[in-house]
């Protein structure tokens with residue numbers, strides 16, 4: 387195991403304390419160490435007692451970047467409705483101001499990173515379902531494991547106040563040693579058993595699709611995504627560690643995320659990137675239009691070809707391409723995308739997929755791109771504002787963080803946000819799963835209902851219900 391120079395942390399910490407005294411406010415000290423290989427799931431599990439409720443996990447589909455955070459060195463949260471993206475950005479900049487960052491590496495996702503996201507619609511009346519998540523919520527962890535380009539790094543973040551002294555650093559050193567030595571311990575946990583599932587108002591949901599279709603036929607709205615909920619009851623507390631490991635084994639081609647807050651846990655395996663930023667390179671994804679997987683290779687191929695040629699799905703997809711192109715054009719000089727959609731095949735479902743690449747202007751921050759893109763018509767509809775209002779009006783579900791941007795930004799401004807679909811909220815011995823579908827003027831409520839049922843599958847399987 388790599389041993390970390392402990393005297394260094396004390397020296398760096400004391401520098402931050404003297405800075406804090408000089409400026410009369412807390413100052414962040416962040417240091418990055420390169421480590422021997424650490425298994426990311428063990429790192430997440432090692433926080434199951436001490437950092438329970440203060441953990442996050444992130445992995446992109448190709449595992450280019452895996453980030454796990456334990457503990458909280460800072461929380462950025464607000465229920466502010468207007469300018470919420472800008473507000474988070476300002477808070478983030480304020481937090482980083484005058485910070486001491488000891489990071490000799492160039493890789494992304496190291497040093498101070500904030501992880502979190504935004505609710506789908508801050509104007510929707512909040513129910514108790516999402517009471518543990520503020521509309522804007524980001525965590526900057528105490529300890530963070532990053533695996534990037536097959537290298538392992540540990541970031542330690544300490545907020546130093548004018549009143550701190552070396553005892554703070556002794557405490558951190560002890561904590562960090564404990565954390566790293568606990569990694570070898572086995573995590574043994576009996577999975578909670580699913581004892582009941584309850585679809586929330588399926589008939590009413592189908593009816594609202596029928597009514598919406600009528601509106602779409604003669605109004606200015608072109609597309610609206612409607613979602614519904616499946617509530618699950620278990621015989622015991624559902625452990626995020628167990629579900630994450632299942633998702634890792636069952637849905638490795640997706641973005642996997644866990645975001646704990648105040649005792650609840652938002653978790654999912656989404657195939658959909660909202661936006662990734664690396665320097666001036668921007669990557670986004672249009673993902674909309676769905677069909678099931680075939681039972682045989684032949685059937686799967688036929689289904690895929692059917693989807694690629696299906697007018698309803700092509701229209702549903704086309705609205706997303708149109709909007710993402712426009713949204714990125716505001717901040718990007720060049721936008722490259724294929725003319726026709728391809729197929730994205732994941733375990734339970736296949737989608738129409740169009741990747742988009744752009745070169746953004748220097749002043750375009752990742753959060754600004756998130757603001758411009760959210761919600762794309764894969765989650766909201768077209769026109770954007772009108773569709774969000776319609777959803778607010780007719781959808782029974784309180785979406786909270788479902789179908790919303792979730793991801794990370796590092797102190798250099800690089801990062802990635804996914805759209806948090808194929809997800810669920812764990813609340814003790816219960817959980818809610820969420821699934822939606824793009825309704826257009828020639829949608830059929832029964833097939834949209836079946837499509838949403840299919841979209842519950844990944845989370846349902848991970849929770850032992852399939």
Ligand SMILES: C=C(O[C@H]1C=CC=C(C(=O)O)[C@@H]1O)C(=O)O
Pocket residue numbers: 611613658673674675676737763764765789807808820821822823824841
């Ligand atoms: C809103 C969801 O999926 C979106 C992403 C891909 C395909 C979709 C569709 O075909 O309707 C949806 O737009 C969801 O999974 O809850």
Ligand SMILES: [Mg+2]
Pocket residue numbers: 674675676702823824837
């Ligand atoms: Mg669809």
